Amino acid sequence: MSLAHQPSMWDVAEEPALTPLTGRVTRHQLSHGAWVDHLPGWVEGSDQVLDVLLGDIGWREDRRQMYDREVTVPRLLRWYGGDETLPHRTLTDARRDLNAYYRPELGEDFVTAGMCLYRDGRDSVAWHGDRIGRSRTEDTMVAIVSFGSPRPLLLRPVGGGESLRFPLGHGDLVVMGGSCQRTWEHCIPKTTKAVGPRVSVQYRPRGVA
Secondary structure: OOOOOOOOOOOOOOOOEEOOOOOOOEEEEOOOOEEEEEEOOOEEOHHHHHHHHOOOOOOEOOEEEEOOEEEEOOOEEEEEOOOOOOOOHHHHHHHHHHHHHHHHHHOOOOOEEEEEEEOOOOOOEEEEOOOOEHHHOOOOOEEEEEEEOOEEEEEEEOOOOOOEEEEEOOOOEEEEEEOHHHHEEEEEOOOOOOOOOEEEEEEEOOOEO
């Protein structure tokens, strides 16, 4: 795969590295028991991870039924089960550190890693919550690490309301927790601006999708 991307001017680490979570993550309390944690630049040297993710790691193009026709999903997808080796060691280390930090609150580990490749501003994901499996009825967490050109993650209450905006890229971390998947929804909107590729890595507990 050949996708040109603009490296971050601020992230000049020679090797990918994870910065500490403790004392640096900012929690935003939402309504109905939902919350979002945010840590910009969690992964230093993130563009080196992006270079690997933009390679041949098994990206696929999905098609889904939309009303009376089948449409192409506007992003590429890759899903890793808990027994699969992730394509870069930093991603494995990230899951380890997330588990160490969030396990006391979550009560279990992040296991799977779903990945989305937004190739340019035309790729997107519509408003939704991750409500397949246990997250349909239980509080849970979804941790997202972003690599590449920043794209805004928008969140709003189910049924509509004022939205929150988190620009995510270049090693940023966001964790949606509590009732967030049931009582709020999120999206990555399309944009007409010139933007490079972004890869979103979503860590989830087993049985949450």
